Amino acid sequence: MTTTTPYDVQPGDKVHRGDPVTVDRHTPFVRVNHWTAVISMILLWISGFALFHPSLFFLADLFGGGENTRAVHPWLGVILFLAFYGLFFRFWRACLFARGDGGWLVGMPALMAGGDEEKLPEVGRFNPGQKLFFWGMAIMLIVMLVSGLVIWDVYFFPYTTIDQKRIMVLVHSAVAVLAVCGVIVHVSMVIWERGTLQAMTRGYVTGGWAWKHHRKWLRELVTGGRVDA
């Protein structure tokens, strides 16, 4: 009964019968990839905030002082960029916007205020909020990389003018603030939707979680025969 795989189903996705039903959501590789991005980002936040404002300069001590902080921050950025783009090439197709996504976004504020999720259109593997975060990060990390290279004086000082560096250092910190805001929402939603975090820690979610939050995806897996005995 195999049909063509829907655009958002990933190779490792699989439903396991039981009580409760469980659904494999993220492979070990994806999880390692994701947590590499998380760790590099946490270190980027610490080192970046140390340079963002004098009141946070004490954070530089966690890296052994301002010089080390200044030296390590760009390299962490490179790691984050590579880690994110590892996820990007895996998930970009699944993060294309689909029919019904607009309605979901319109209904989301009511859900966040405590409304009923049944009133929102069913969504696939990723909900439109996740997709926005995904594409937002994809764009912001390119801006962060480009602006970061321009202000990475150790290697790239001669290639741009001082005025270009002034603009890029402002762009770099402004987009960093936006990215931090995006991550705050991302983490906040993971905490709010109980049962979500285990998708990235243990790799699977319960059937009820998939039914409640990503029903279209669950249906795709079931009708696609991705169910074991």
Place this chain on the structure above:
Amino acid sequence: MFPPLPNVSVEPGPPKLSNADLVKRSASSVPPPERQLTPVAKLIDVSKCIGCKACQSACIEWNDTHPEIGVFSGSYENPPDLTPEMFTLMRFTEWVNPEGNLEWLIRKDGCMHCEDPGCLKACPAPGAIVQYSNGIVDFVHENCIGCGYCVRGCPFNIPRISRTEDKPKAYKCTLCSDRVAVGQGPACAKACPTQAIVFGTKEEMTKHAEGRIADLKSRGYANAGLYDPPGVKGTHVMYVLHHADKPEIYANLPKDPKISPIVEIWKGMFKYAGFVAIGGLAAFSFLQQVVSGANRVSREDEESAKRLTGHAER
């Protein structure tokens, strides 16, 4: 002529400049100093400069720097630019004046010691850049993290980051703060054979400049004037220019230097906007969860999932 700097006593005495005299300290604050030192200034009279580079040699000697042996690059300028080892540089310009005559303009470039220092404003490292109450702006290398933000902050393109050391650091003219601390003047002023570089209080220097400007005007330089740009609230290194209306002809000396508005935004309101955005969103996310409670998967959801997966089996 302004009298040459006297040789001072070598008897030890209390320092005339210390951390108690700081009025500004990068990325941190200092208590208001108990005494106010007399503002000092170095006056560079471009019209008296003969381009001998004694000032460059004296600077290298006093600061014990070791500039690379350079190559001829088609100009008298040597090295071709300021470096972490060359804090001051004679910049030579061949300017054709409106009458069609060639004027050889020589400007001693280096830190201007701005009253409103852009380097200090941009610096993220506490105490890496300081300003004394006599106006000297100094880099404190043990606090410098080598980020190059001072390069972005400076309206005169002066600081240079050393890449030859293990750890990059920013370097520039100190106005010989170590010499001033013991009652001497800068090494360049001491070495200048024509008194084109003189050093004293800012008041004395301004007054001396007036005499020089009057002299230049009497000799046909109608636009002679003092370069003490108000955009950075004045500088503690000033020029007497024979063409003060066109400072840019002196190897691009900026006409109206001020800290770049981008730097002002970046180091000013933007920081607060960033904190408000991040803090506000974090507070909102927290309140959202407290008010509307966790979004939990219910027993019925699990049952529905079971029915869905079971149904597919048949």
